[in-house]
Amino acid sequence: MLFSLTVSKGWTLRQLDIHNAFLNGHLAETVYMKQPPGYEDPMTPGHVCHLQRSLYGLKQAPRAWFKRLHDFLLSTGFQASKTDVSLLYYTARDSRVFLLVYEDDIIMMGNDAKLVTTLLQRLSTTFKIRDLGALGFFLGIETIVVDDGLLLSQRRYMTDLLGRSGMVDCKPLATPAAVTKSITPVDTPYDNPTQYWHIVGALQYLTITLPDLSYAVNRLCKFMHTSTEEHWNLVKRVLRYIKGTLDFGLQLTPSVSTAIHAYSDSDWASCPVDRKSTSGYAVYLGSNLISWLSKKQCTVTRSSTEAEYKALTDVSIEVTWVVSLLQELGLHSGQPATLWCDNLGVTYLCANPVFHARTKHVEIDYHFVRDKVASGDFLVNYVSTTDQLADIFTKPLPSPCFSALRGKLNVASLPPCA
Template sequence: MTAEYRALIKRETWVLVPHQPNMNIIRSMWLFKHKYKSDGTLERYKARLVFDRRSQQVGIDCGVTFSPAVKPATIRTVLSIALSRSWSVHQLDVTNAFLHGNLHETVYMYQPMGFRHKDYPNYVCRLKKSLYGLKQAPRAWDVAFLLLYVDDILLITSSDHLRHRLMNCLASDFAMKDLGPLSFFLGISVTRTKDTMFLSQHAYAQDIIEWAGMRSCNPVSTPVDTHSKLGAAAGEDFDNPTLYRSLAGALQYLTFTHPDISYAVQQVRMHMHAPKTEHWNALKRIIRYIQGTSSLGLVLGPSSGPNLLAYTDVDWAGCPDTRCSTSGYCVYYGDNLISWSSKRQPTISRSSAEPEYRGVANVVAEICWMRNLLLELHCPLTRATVVYCDNVSAIYLSGNPVQHQRRKHIELDIHFVRE
């Protein structure tokens, strides 16, 4: 608490002002948290002085909030590039990063006297300005990537010389800590052996099992029952919907390194508004599957000839309530799986070719984004991306320029994929 309070004073976070009758005073509270290392041992105690949001007024004390968060597919792509080129990957931490934020509203807080926050330049803009402040331009062969997830930073550099220069430059503006080679990032344990990385959420998976009270459950071989589909009225109302929603949200984050549960998690998350007993049983089946696979994870390695390759498939009219289809895809960069998705389509299709082609359109949109990302990372692809689809009609639609009446409602997807 003392370290947190001293940091607030050092940054001149507030100014004391007299109390006025028309002020909306926001309560404050201390939050305490234990920070753990990748092996589960205690690293340090953490204290934060925060607002009690229940006493805030939207539009007066707060508005739309946003924190910079890098896309998971971007993290996996950059790590794949770093492994292919044997670059170093270090983790950085900004002390009291939120004190560098940009607050436009005037906020009055009681702790124990009213004060008003001062306006500071945007945190991300200051990071950019710090990097622009390098006294000497990097060498032509030096390359660096900086991935930002709120206050957790990954720094990938092509040489130790460049990494030290960037660290010195950032440290001139921020209280930076070099946590060393990447080992634990966003709750994900990273083990690097020679030219491969193993991403695992074993500790997080065990926490989910403990949270659900299923520590002694028997594992199953599949995360979903392949013989039946869950409807909205499957069984009686579940008596603890809050627990259901919390576990479903926790499982969603577990898909960061477990693409094998993406479809199962997507199915249980569709019923978060009104979970039934059968939905709870389906969620418990996922946890039983995790019980036997919690030590598994995602392996990233180097690729001699990197290129994008995609697979897509659709469960036609699989939803028993709406008869909408569920489409899924996975994208490989070389041998590394870097992007995947399972999502229900918004419209109903009368033939299997229509949802299959919409699934192709979805993965093509993802591929376009990823090719642009690689272009910005100065790793452009020289070959076209191949998309595999197991529906003959959808494949013919991709190559046949003839249009007719029955395909007008999917004409946008057809033109998009063909272009």
């Protein structure tokens, strides 16, 4: 979301690294350590060290370091976000600076380049900082400048994943999941379940920049404890799709609008084992995709309308969180969020209390969404199935349809020169 705002508003974007970050943390607990080899005191070899600061390897180290950084930033005028604990922000009149922390890696962005530099200098007075300049490679994600925007790519990660799985020379495929065949947990057990766990777990991290993989990977994750030869073949199909999309990533482009609109969809009773439905949604800030989900519903639904309503509830919760974060940062446009659903029954339920008697079994979801609509926070509109962008998160699709929806999710290929 913040990357989208940075691209749209032309903010400054910087990447920082803290040298030996975990050594800066002060321990709140009493921790003793044996004298390290080569540094024993010959006069008192039986003595131990009483640690005042954290060391790498201690369970408390990440927490102690974050608390030290957190307290220092608060003392310099930053405020901690109540919506996301890894986010801190600084406000001075019309100037805003945002700081995202992941262990010792930090991203700083803001609409005032001088203020960003000043805050960096304050930070360097207490911690040894390495200013890496413009954001390039962060947590395995490469940020590439394209057409005045950014493309978030994990091509190095994908290449490494293909190498680990022995699929470097595989033949590419156009889609990650077959349309004609469903999977079941009944088959010959896979003889290397550890490999299945490692590869599928690695695929999960790829969905950060490749939302088109979400449905296929989510489906494979259901069989972590009952993986079969058939499931491993489906993993290889996903890897063959990755082979053909190494240059693809999530593109963020300048957007004039900062209004929120979202698409929700479900595939009713799609699981042949327990007949639970699959939900999917896509949330946009202006023209940029900022959040998405593919997930099997927790309960069995008794109608397609109920399944669609539960999917609408899921996206409503996500949009509520996004709105609360934007409001906290003072960046919300004030416009109600628009939710698009391809089930007329659900759109009527959101505004017509007469239907309540027929939906007592979805009462909690009903009240949550309808209260949002009644308060003017949400607008729920109907969209035809052919224009339902969340369809890609609920079921396998033919290649032409899959490619069209993938493009609308802003999954794009790198330009030839990149």
